[in-house]
Amino acid sequence: MKKKTTIPDILKMKQNGQRITVLTAYDYPFARLVDDGGVDIILVGDSAGVVFAGHDTTLPVTMDEMLYHVRAVKRAGPKALVVADMPFMSCQTGIEDACRNCGRMIKEGGAEAVKIEGGSNMAHVIRAVSSIDIPVMAHIGLTPQSVHRMGGYKVQGRNEQAERIMDDAYAVQHAGAFAVVLEGIPASLAAEISAELSIPTIGIGAGPSCDGQVLVIHDILGLCEKYSPKFVKRYADLAPIISAAVEQYVAEVRNGEFPTEEHSFS
Numbered sequence: 001m002k003k004k005t006t007i008p009d010i011l012k013m014k015q016n017g018q019r020i021t022v023l024t025a026y027d028y029p030f031a032r033l034v035d036d037g038g039v040d041i042i043l044v045g046d047s048a049g050v051v052f053a054g055h056d057t058t059l060p061v062t063m064d065e066m067l068y069h070v071r072a073v074k075r076a077g078p079k080a081l082v083v084a085d086m087p088f089m090s091c092q093t094g095i096e097d098a099c100r101n102c103g104r105m106i107k108e109g110g111a112e113a114v115k116i117e118g119g120s121n122m123a124h125v126i127r128a129v130s131s132i133d134i135p136v137m138a139h140i141g142l143t144p145q146s147v148h149r150m151g152g153y154k155v156q157g158r159n160e161q162a163e164r165i166m167d168d169a170y171a172v173q174h175a176g177a178f179a180v181v182l183e184g185i186p187a188s189l190a191a192e193i194s195a196e197l198s199i200p201t202i203g204i205g206a207g208p209s210c211d212g213q214v215l216v217i218h219d220i221l222g223l224c225e226k227y228s229p230k231f232v233k234r235y236a237d238l239a240p241i242i243s244a245a246v247e248q249y250v251a252e253v254r255n256g257e258f259p260t261e262e263h264s265f266s
């Protein structure tokens with residue numbers, strides 16, 4: 001039987017040159033499926049706000065909503081490491097709030113680590129949270145909670161911006177992060193950061209040279225047609241399959257084909 005994945009296991013994977021697989025999940029059935037598929041890390045992402053709740057951005061997501069998703073994922077008993085994403089404004093108002101909110105994800109949600117968006121600007125928070133033994137995955141580059149500052153979901157770190165992203169990478173590692181998500185940056189910059197850092201880099205729209213990769217489960221299964229970024233690879237097209245099943249059910253109930261005796265009690 002597969003053993004539970006731990007933080008030291010993830011660090012060892014980088015040292016051994018093994019690539020780290022990460023997918024999001026927000027509920028019990030998907031957590032079971034994703035875990036059975038063998039991922040190393042389940043990220044309960046605040047992308048739930050977009051692909052699950054239907055918001056345009058991740059900004060409206062609350063602590064209570066994230067706790068609800070983390071608990072549902074944990075009920076699946078995943079062997080993968082469970083990382084809880086910290087929603088906008090849960091860590092931005094100071095170290096005390098950040099420690100309290102990250103602590104809630106561990107204590108009330110059952111997460112084994114948290115993810116915090118931000119680089120040098122959030123290093124003090126990452127240091128404080130890590131120092132109370134809550135493992136932190138950092139997230140730099142295209143950080144969706146910074147959508148208004150960035151003026152949209154735009155690739156970060158091109159040309160003269162590259163130095164700032166490299167500084168962010170060093171800052172989060174130095175602050176104690178156990179891993180860092182590199183989102184929406186040029187592949188060459190991601191390769192450079194991955195070679196420089198001792199902690200694993202997890203790429204999303206950051207090319208093939210990161211130590212691991214993460215994607216949103218709804219994107220790889222074709223369940224989120226609203227928007228599909230260039231970096232997504234669709235591994236299944238489930239939306240038409242689900243629609244066909246629903247249409248068949250509706251037709252069969254209407255024409256009396258379902259339910260039959262087979263589905264009835266005597």
Ligand code: KIV
Pocket residue numbers: 024043044045046047048085139181183204214215216
């Ligand atoms: O919220 C999320 O799902 C994420 C990943 C896409 C990195 O932050």
